[in-house]
Each structure stands twice: as structure tokens, then as C-alpha cells.
Amino acid sequence: MIRYLRTLSLYTLVGVINAGIGFFLLPVLTKYLTPADYGVISLVNVYVSVLMPIVGLSTAGYITVEYYNPKLPREQFPAVFSSVRVIPVFGILLMAILFFAGQQFFPSWMELPIQAYWMILPLTLASLYVSNFSSFLVATKRASLFTSTSFTKLLLEISITLSLGMQWEGRIYSALITALIFTLVSVFFYHRWKLLNRDIKKDIIHKAILFGTPLIMHQIGKFVINQSDRLFLAKMVSVDEMGIYSVGYQVGTLIMILVTAFSNFFSPYLYERLARNTHKDRLEIVKMSYTFIGAILAALLVLVVMTPWLFSWFINARFAAGADYVFWVGLGYVFWGVYSIFGGYVFYHKKTKLLGRLAILNVVLNFIFNYVFIKQFGAIGAAYATCLSYMLVAVMMVLLVARKYPMPWLLQKNADS
Numbered sequence: 001m002i003r004y005l006r007t008l009s010l011y012t013l014v015g016v017i018n019a020g021i022g023f024f025l026l027p028v029l030t031k032y033l034t035p036a037d038y039g040v041i042s043l044v045n046v047y048v049s050v051l052m053p054i055v056g057l058s059t060a061g062y063i064t065v066e067y068y069n070p071k072l073p074r075e076q077f078p079a080v081f082s083s084v085r086v087i088p089v090f091g092i093l094l095m096a097i098l099f100f101a102g103q104q105f106f107p108s109w110m111e112l113p114i115q116a117y118w119m120i121l122p123l124t125l126a127s128l129y130v131s132n133f134s135s136f137l138v139a140t141k142r143a144s145l146f147t148s149t150s151f152t153k154l155l156l157e158i159s160i161t162l163s164l165g166m167q168w169e170g171r172i173y174s175a176l177i178t179a180l181i182f183t184l185v186s187v188f189f190y191h192r193w194k195l196l197n198r199d200i201k202k203d204i205i206h207k208a209i210l211f212g213t214p215l216i217m218h219q220i221g222k223f224v225i226n227q228s229d230r231l232f233l234a235k236m237v238s239v240d241e242m243g244i245y246s247v248g249y250q251v252g253t254l255i256m257i258l259v260t261a262f263s264n265f266f267s268p269y270l271y272e273r274l275a276r277n278t279h280k281d282r283l284e285i286v287k288m289s290y291t292f293i294g295a296i297l298a299a300l301l302v303l304v305v306m307t308p309w310l311f312s313w314f315i316n317a318r319f320a321a322g323a324d325y326v327f328w329v330g331l332g333y334v335f336w337g338v339y340s341i342f343g344g345y346v347f348y349h350k351k352t353k354l355l356g357r358l359a360i361l362n363v364v365l366n367f368i369f370n371y372v373f374i375k376q377f378g379a380i381g382a383a384y385a386t387c388l389s390y391m392l393v394a395v396m397m398v399l400l401v402a403r404k405y406p407m408p409w410l411l412q413k414n415a416d417s
Helices: 002-023 026-032 035-056 060-067 074-085 087-101 114-139 143-164 168-192 202-236 239-252 254-276 279-313 317-348 352-377 380-404
Strands: none
Touching (some): 035 087, 035 114, 035 168, 035 202, 035 317, 060 074, 060 114, 060 202, 074 087, 087 114, 087 202, 114 143, 114 254, 143 168, 202 380, 239 380, 254 279, 352 380
16 A cells, blocks of 8 residues: 555656646746736647647557557567557648648637747647657556656756746747657657567557547547637637636646546556456455545645635736636546546446547537536636536446446445355
8 A cells, every 4th residue: 555655646746747837837927928928828738739639549548558468478569669659640740731731821710829820730749759658657657757757847848938038939939849858758768668669560550540549539528628618718708818717727727636646546556456357456446436536525625725825825916817717627627537537447448439429429518518608607607617518527437337347336345256
């Protein structure tokens, strides 16, 4: 248990570190940036978030699943790894053609300056490879390296941001430069571990795409809940109001730190026990799940109490209205934590089509919620839509998993049969 708590603490620390890039810069950014500038930064992040699963075809998860595949000989894993890693290159080339063809009208439609528009694609590709590197470190239980690289990335990105200036350009350029550097760092380690070779196999690429394609909608569904509220606000209210909302949203995502940290710890924990599949293992999974749900509910209560203090002491008064959104965003991430627990069963059994179907329903409902609630309640309606969407997707996932993969949720202590 002590070992598990140590690992979870490491991932929580790294979650704080990663959030620090956005959260710990809030006092500086909200002092020097206008709400409109902050809105541009948020929009760029929105578009990068939606493009990453499309460019990568959500195939990175296939590497993790195959890493734990007992039927795959270890000497064959580099071929799997190398084959999957080339997929984003083709995706970004197709997107570059689309961006070039639409350069006359896409920037205005996306509410972006032309300079920000052309930074999206390189930032998407570099961010994708850095994200995949972090996921691989988690999957292979390299917690110390994961922590050190994450901390170094934070320091570098903050340093570059401060040195480049306090306009939106400085923040986006710092993210791009840092992502490019750590893409090269990932290549260094992959070579060191002998994971990269020229044994690119079409059948592996085909299997990875079949695995990942349904997850594109799953990832876009996550994006829709997580980011589309800002697009609706930019179009239906203003970019300025969207910037204020983004600050409140950033504070609410402190709950996501715990969710992400636990997910990083829980995925290999879950896969190992599902592979053994004894009643003792299933009981451990259930107990760990209950403990986590209780922890994030407690964290939400603490965040609600601290919100007035955070906005009073650390965030510029121009963004004070962002405090209104914190509770609803935080509650939404509590539901996302529940979804993450139960979604692990679907990933382990490679039933990703279920996630794709669920995501399609989620996308449709979220668009409806955002439009109706913003029209009815104003900007706070976006927070309502986010919370309700997370709740519905969590409830649907719980019902699906409870039906297909029975677990001792009542903590029955009968012996294995």
C-alpha cells in the first residue's frame, strides 16, 4: 500500500506541475493580458485539443494495450511502437493541405489572428508527441523520469514565456518551443531503449487504426465537453467574456489534477489485476475506486471554500467574475473522474467502439446544452452545460460497465470459485 501511495503522490505532484504552466502563471497573465488576449490563448488550445486525436487517429493507446499483451513477444514490441509512431506524420500532412486551402476564411471563422492560425499545426504535432511520451512513461511505470521531465518542461515553458513577453504570442511561442524540445528528448529516450527501428508494418498500422478510430469520437467527445463551451461563448457572447470564463475554468481544473494523477496510477493498476482476475484483485479495484471518488468529492469542497481567496489574492480584478464558474467546472471533473474509473474496463477489453458510440451521443447533447443554456442563462450557461455533459457521460459509462463487466461493488468477500 505504501508503494501505491508513493506512486500516486508522484503522479499528483506531476499533475500540479503540469497544471502549473497554466495555473501558476494566472497571476502574471491576468495582470498583463487583456481578456481578449487570454481568449486567443484559450482558442488556440481549443483547436490543438481537437486536432490532436484527429492527427494521431487516437492510436497511442494501442501501444499501451500491446505493452501489456502477454501474447506479444517482447522482441516484437519495437515494431509495434515504431509503426504506430509514424501515423501522426501522415495526419499532419493532410491537415496542412486543409489549412492551406482554407487560409482565406478559416482564421476569421475561428476568431483567430492569422499568426495564431499558422501556429496551430506545428503546436498540435509537437504536443501530440510530447503527450504520447508522457503516456508511455506512465504505462511503463517510469514514474521518476516522468516526474523529472515534467518538472523540467514546466520550468522551461515558464522561463520562455516570461522572456518572450506578456502578449498572447509569447505564451503560444513558449508552448511551441518547449514542445519541440521535448519531442527531441522523447526521441533520445526511445533510441536509448531500442524502441525505434525501420520495421514499419502495414498490418500493425491497420490494427492500430482500427483500435484508435472509434476513440477519435471518444477524444472529440471529451474535447466537446472540455472546450466547446469556449467556442460557443466566443460566438454567442464575446471573446472577452470567454477569456474571463477561461480563467474560472482554469481554477476549476484543479480537480482535474487529481483525476489525471489517479488515472495515471490506476490504469496499470487496473490492467494488472484484470489480467489476473481473482476475486481478491477485483475487490482491491473496487476499494481503490471508492477511495478515489471520496477523495475528489472532498477536494471539490476544499476548492469551493478556497475560491474567493484565490481570486482575491492571485487573480487580477478584471477576471473576478470567473469565480462564478469554478464550482460547476469542478463538479464536472468529479463526474469525469467517475467516467475515468469505469472507462478503464472498456480500454482493457479493447471495446473501443462502445466509447465511439457514447461519444457521438455526448457530442450532440453537449452542443444542444451549450446553445440552449447560454441563450437562456448567459455565460454561466456554459458552465451548466459542461457539468451536465460530464454527469451524463459518467452515468452512461457506469451503467454500461456494470452490465458488461460485473464487479463486487457491494464489497462481497466471498472466495474465488
